[in-house]
Amino acid sequence: MKITDIVKILDAQVIVGREDMDYSIDHGFASDLMSDVLTLEEEHLILITGLCNNQTIRTAEMANISVILFVRNKQVSEDMIELALENDIIILSCKYSMFRTVGLLYENGLVPVY
Amino acid sequence: MMHTEFIVVEGDFANAGKASSEIKKTLKQLNIDNQKIKKIVVAVYEAEVNAIAHAYGGTIFVDLDEEKICVLIKDKGPGIPDIARAMEKGYSTASAKVREMGFGAGMGLPNIKNNVDELDIQSEVGVGTEIKMIVNFNS
Ligand SMILES: Nc1ncnc2c1ncn2[C@@H]1O[C@H](COP(=O)(O)OP(=O)(O)OP(=O)(O)O)[C@@H](O)[C@H]1O
Ligand SMILES: [Mg+2]
Numbered sequence: 020m021k022i023t024d025i026v027k028i029l030d031a032q033v034i035v036g037r038e039d040m041d042y043s044i045d046h047g048f049a050s051d052l053m054s055d056v057l058t059l060e061e062e063h064l065i066l067i068t069g070l071c072n073n074q075t076i077r078t079a080e081m082a083n084i085s086v087i088l089f090v091r092n093k094q095v096s097e098d099m100i101e102l103a104l105e106n107d108i109i110i111l112s113c114k115y116s117m118f119r120t121v122g123l124l125y126e127n128g129l130v131p132v133y
Numbered sequence: 134m135m136h137t138e139f140i141v142v143e144g145d146f147a148n149a150g151k152a153s154s155e156i157k158k159t160l161k162q163l164n165i166d167n168q169k170i171k172k173i174v175v176a177v178y179e180a181e182v183n184a185i186a187h188a189y190g191g192t193i194f195v196d197l198d199e200e201k202i203c204v205l206i207k208d209k210g211p212g213i214p215d216i217a218r219a220m221e222k223g224y225s226t227a228s229a230k231v232r233e234m235g236f237g238a239g240m241g242l243p244n245i246k247n248n249v250d251e252l253d254i255q256s257e258v259g260v261g262t263e264i265k266m267i268v269n270f271n272s
Binding site for chain 2: 051054075080
C-alpha cells in the first residue's frame, strides 16, 4: 500500500515525507506501548499509534520502522519533525479514531504483522 | 577498542534515546550487520528508558572492539528488590507519568534479554542498578 493510498483512505495529512508519496508498505502494527513495538522483528512497517511524543520517533528509529501514523489529530512537535527527518521516517496524521483507522487500512489490504 | 560514555538524567524523556541513537550511528559507520544493530540499540534503548523512568538517572558506558559491543548502564537507585520478578513479561511498577510517555508494558527487561548474547543485572535497593550487556558481532 502506497503512502498516497493511505492518505486517500484516511483523508490523512503528510507531516514529514511529502516527497515519498510512492513509498510502499505491506505491514501494519498498532500500539500505544513502545516496548510492545520494540518486540517486533518485522521492519519497514507502518506504526499506527495515539502516542505522540519524541519517544514514538525514537522507538521507530531503533526498530527500523519507516512510517508512523498518528490518529485522532495529534499535534506533532518541531522536535519530533526534526528527529523524523534525521532518521528518514515518514509521519502521517489523521483525524479518525484508532479503531476506525485500523479497520479502514485492514479492509483495504494492509497486512497485520501477526 | 573504543570507549564512550553518556549521562542520562532522571525524568528527561525528551532526550531518552539519544545515547542509543549515537550508538546506532557509530555501528552503522562500522558496517555492522543491520539485524545486529537493531538488537543492540533496542536493548540499550530499553535500558536507557528504564534509567530515566525508574531510576534517578545514571551513566552508560560503551566499549566496542572488532568482535563485540559491551554496554554497561549504571544508575543511581532506587534498585530492583526482586530481579526475577522484574524480568517477567508484563511486570511493571511504572508511574502514571511513565505510562503517559508510552512505557510501562513490562516488556523492557524481557526485550533486553531476547536481544543480547550476555546479560548481567546487579542491583541493590537504595543504591542502584547495573545492567551489563554484550552482543557479539560474529555469532
Ligand atoms: N533501572 C531500574 N531501576 C529500578 N527499577 C527498575 C529499573 N529497571 C527496571 N526496573 C523495575 O522493573 C520493572 C520492569 O521493567 P521493564 O523494563 O521490564 O518494564 P517497564 O519499564 O515497567 O515497562 P516497559 O519497559 O515495557 O515500558 C519496572 O517496572 C521497575 O519496577
Ligand atoms: Mg522498561
